[in-house]
Amino acid sequence: MTEDVYSVDTTRTYHHGDLRRALIDAGLEVLGERGADALTLREVARRAGVSAMAPYRHFADKAALLASIAERGLEMFFAVIAEADGATDPRRALVQQGVAYVEFALDHPALFGLMFGHKPAGPGLPADDGAVTPANGFVTFRRRVSTIVPPDQAEQALFTAWSFVHGFAALALDGRIPDPRRTIRGAAEFLVERMAQG
Amino acid sequence: MTEDVYSVDTTRTYHHGDLRRALIDAGLEVLGERGADALTLREVARRAGVSAMAPYRHFADKAALLASIAERGLEMFFAVIAEADGATDPRRALVQQGVAYVEFALDHPALFGLMFGHKPAGPGLPADDGAVTPANGFVTFRRRVSTIVPPDQAEQALFTAWSFVHGFAALALDGRIPDPRRTIRGAAEFLVERMAQG
DNA sequence: TGTACATCAGTGAACGCGCGTTCACTGATGTAC
DNA sequence: TGTACATCAGTGAACGCGCGTTCACTGATGTAC
Numbered sequence: 483m484t485e486d487v488y489s490v491d492t493t494r495t496y497h498h499g500d501l502r503r504a505l506i507d508a509g510l511e512v513l514g515e516r517g518a519d520a521l522t523l524r525e526v527a528r529r530a531g532v533s534a535m536a537p538y539r540h541f542a543d544k545a546a547l548l549a550s551i552a553e554r555g556l557e558m559f560f561a562v563i564a565e566a567d568g569a570t571d572p573r574r575a576l577v578q579q580g581v582a583y584v585e586f587a588l589d590h591p592a593l594f595g596l597m598f599g600h601k602p603a604g605p606g607l608p609a610d611d612g613a614v615t616p617a618n619g620f621v622t623f624r625r626r627v628s629t630i631v632p633p634d635q636a637e638q639a640l641f642t643a644w645s646f647v648h649g650f651a652a653l654a655l656d657g658r659i660p661d662p663r664r665t666i667r668g669a670a671e672f673l674v675e676r677m678a679q680g
Numbered sequence: 681m682t683e684d685v686y687s688v689d690t691t692r693t694y695h696h697g698d699l700r701r702a703l704i705d706a707g708l709e710v711l712g713e714r715g716a717d718a719l720t721l722r723e724v725a726r727r728a729g730v731s732a733m734a735p736y737r738h739f740a741d742k743a744a745l746l747a748s749i750a751e752r753g754l755e756m757f758f759a760v761i762a763e764a765d766g767a768t769d770p771r772r773a774l775v776q777q778g779v780a781y782v783e784f785a786l787d788h789p790a791l792f793g794l795m796f797g798h799k800p801a802g803p804g805l806p807a808d809d810g811a812v813t814p815a816n817g818f819v820t821f822r823r824r825v826s827t828i829v830p831p832d833q834a835e836q837a838l839f840t841a842w843s844f845v846h847g848f849a850a851l852a853l854d855g856r857i858p859d860p861r862r863t864i865r866g867a868a869e870f871l872v873e874r875m876a877q878g
Numbered sequence: 879t880g881t882a883c884a885t886c887a888g889t890g891a892a893c894g895c896g897c898g899t900t901c902a903c904t905g906a907t908g909t910a911c
Numbered sequence: 912t913g914t915a916c917a918t919c920a921g922t923g924a925a926c927g928c929g930c931g932t933t934c935a936c937t938g939a940t941g942t943a944c
Contacts, residue, residue: 497886497887497888497938497939497940498887498888501887501888522929522930522931523930523931523932524929524930524931532888532889533888533889533890534889534890534931534932535888535889535890535932535933535934536887536888536889538932539886539887539888540887543931543932544930544931544932598850598851598854599854635870638866638867638870639870641848641857641863641867642844642867642870642871644847644851645843645844645845645847645848645851645857645867646840646843646844646847647843647847648847648850648851649842649843649844649845649846649847649848649849649850650839650843650847651847652796652846652847652850653796653842653843653846656796656797659839659843665839668836669836669839669840669843672833672836672837672840672878673840675878676874676875676877676878677874679874679878680870680873680874680877695905695906695907695919695920695921696920696921699920699921720896720897720898721897721898721899722896722897722898730921730922731921731922731923732898732899732922732923733899733900733901733921733922733923734920734921734922736899737919737920737921738920741898741899742897742898742899
């Protein structure tokens with residue numbers, strides 16, 4: 483409760499302290515409030531209360547900043563999905579994860595778009611190198627899917643379930659699915675039941 | 681084979697003849713060759729061999745041109761999917777449509793993105809007003825789905841199948857699905873069989 | 879504990895760029911008489 | 912068939928904009944002695 487404790491956060495010194503993190507936070511804010519088009523280097527710097535050039539101390543260029551924002555988004559995303567895996571019944575747990583997936587997309591449309599935006603690279607295969615990517619961050623999801631189908635169908639079922647939930651999210655964001663927050667659960671149950679008894 | 685026949689196409693008169701169509705064609709070209717970022721009014725005009733201002737005779741603004749390009753894309757898309765519905769066996773016909781869906785996306789990634797890009801409006805419900813939209817252009821798809829499930833599951837199955845195929849396409853475009861052109865058929869069969877016997 | 883100095887993290891002005899769009903125009907076309 | 916004139920479909924120069932990024936700089940910090 484001493485002044486020193488607060489001074490770190492409130493007193494604006496010449497040196498920011500943790501500008502890198504502040505810029506990523508600002509980026510998430512912009513994305514949430516004004517969408518992808520508004521996500522410019524200058525706007526992010528403005529939000530962080532810093533000159534337009536300051537970000538270059540922490541990011542090589544705009545692309546690097548975007549990549550870091552996407553990475554943070556993925557961490558949040560995985561956390562939300564893992565947290566949704568509460569039920570003991572595997573089918574129910576899987577449905578919950580699917581619902582969480584779609585809800586995250588609807589809650590953070592621009593961020594979701596950035597996370598899954600077209601990567602220039604894209605070698606195709608989901609990486610297994612420990613990097614934070616949608617593909618290998620899905621440990622919980624993958625595990626649950628493999629418990630409801632025979633082992634030889636695990637991969638097939640994984641891509642089917644992932645495609646379904648991702649497509650539902652994408653179509654919902656486009657306004658092509660009626661009342662998606664209400665219908666996602668039923669749709670997920672529909673699919674999970676059929677996959678499980680196949 | 682007379683010169684007159686050709687003069688319509690080759691002789692550049694002051695008045696273009698069908699600039700509106702030519703601009704949309706040029707837009708599709710740009711999208712195919714250089715992607716969404718390169719799709720500017722000026723570039724499209726350049727391709728059509730016309731001044732930067734000429735498009736304004738045919739489109740109110742850039743957004744109107746993009747909308748027309750998207751519309752043409754949807755027409756192509758529906759045609760391709762309807763054409764894929766050749767098999768007599770309903771399940772097989774449905775699988776073929778799914779394959780065509782994903783192949784179209786992979787063949788025209790930027791156009792696919794434009795077609796399904798976030799609409800500012802998006803009332804949610806698939807329109808039934810005869811307008812060309814993904815939702816109601818899917819007559820063939822919708823019909824096939826409803827033949828393989830009980831009537832009371834038709835809507836549920838439609839959104840499930842559509843979400844799956846759309847998500848597979850989106851993930852494939854992001855490079856998150858290994859060898860999607862080869863694996864889409866198996867994945868579609870996997871889903872269709874399970875939906876049909878549910 | 880004090881001081882010199884290298885390094886780090888920021889500033890602020892300026893740039894070049896391509897864009898969408900405006901403006902006033904001009905050449906070509908079609909139609910009424 | 913000829914002509915006057917309104918209308919249509921294009922031109923070309925210019926604008927303002929916000930962007931990403933460069934440049935040379937300066938204030939703050941940390942460390943060796």
